[in-house]
Amino acid sequence: MPNRYPLPLILLHWLILPLMVGAFILGEVMEDLPRGDGRMSVMGWHILAGLSMAALLVPRLVIRLRGVPPLAAATSALELWLARLAHLGLYAVMLVLPATGLGSILAGKRTVSVLGLFDLPSLASLPWLHEAMEEIHEGAAKLFLLLLALHVAAALWHALIRRDGIFRRILP
Numbered sequence: 001m002p003n004r005y006p007l008p009l010i011l012l013h014w015l016i017l018p019l020m021v022g023a024f025i026l027g028e029v030m031e032d033l034p035r036g037d038g039r040m041s042v043m044g045w046h047i048l049a050g051l052s053m054a055a056l057l058v059p060r061l062v063i064r065l066r067g068v069p070p071l072a073a074a075t076s077a078l079e080l081w082l083a084r085l086a087h088l089g090l091y092a093v094m095l096v097l098p099a100t101g102l103g104s105i106l107a108g109k110r111t112v113s114v115l116g117l118f119d120l121p122s123l124a125s126l127p128w129l130h131e132a133m134e135e136i137h138e139g140a141a142k143l144f145l146l147l148l149a150l151h152v153a154a155a156l157w158h159a160l161i162r163r164d165g166i167f168r169r170i171l172p
């Protein structure tokens with residue numbers, strides 16, 4: 001049976017899942033709401049989920065960069081590269097989403113209060129930067145959905161059809 005990932009990485013993988021999916025759903029809900037208190041409160045939860053994910057991403061990257069067990073010997077070169085590419089893409093969106101979300105607020109017109117807990121200020125009102133950050137944020141969110149769909153399909157294929165133990169690598 002292929003080696004498992006280190007336990008802390010496994011726990012971080014499953015903790016980050018609801019935060020990423022939650023932030024995505026809240027982001028979509030928020031986009032459809034008219035400006036006002038309701039929208040600001042959904043945005044607050046959206047930001048809280050996104051920033052919590054970013055906090056968990058730091059130890060995850062540290063563990064990951066120290067090296068992980070190699071994939072199963074039976075895995076073909078093509079599968080190996082597809083998996084690496086998908087994992088790299090998932091890490092990229094996990095980094096880019098909080099960075100551009102925060103960037104769009106810091107380059108925005110006004111301070112954003114996060115559920116009255118703390119404020120994210122406008123450092124400089126730069127409309128072009130604000131717009132660019134928003135565009136990249138939206139694009140990265142779409143890319144996340146696509147990569148997640150491929151990732152889950154691959155995981156199910158390994159678990160149900162190939163039954164090669166790859167899925168168990170990420171189970172505690």
Ligand code: HEM
Nearest residue numbers: 023024027028031047050051053097098101102134138141
């Ligand atoms: C971490 C995972 C995150 C995901 C998956 C995510 C996803 C999304 C989505 C789907 C939208 C709606 C985009 C659209 O359809 O136009 C959105 C908007 C937004 N997000 Fe995030 N987001 C994340 C993190 C963050 C963080 C950490 C912040 C701020 C610190 C943030 C700030 C914003 C803002 C200000 C908008 C509104 C932008 C606009 O008006 O177009 N996001 N996000």
Ligand code: HEM
Nearest residue numbers: 009013016017020064087090091094152155166167169170
């Ligand atoms: C229901 C949802 C999910 C399932 C069933 C799932 C399943 C798996 C499986 C089976 C592996 C092990 C693959 C291998 O041995 O190489 C894995 C690894 C991985 N998954 Fe997921 N996953 C899910 C959600 C997510 C999400 C939301 C993200 C990131 C946003 C993610 C990012 C990763 C990454 C980057 C790896 C490689 C190991 C690491 O560096 O942490 N997964 N996942």
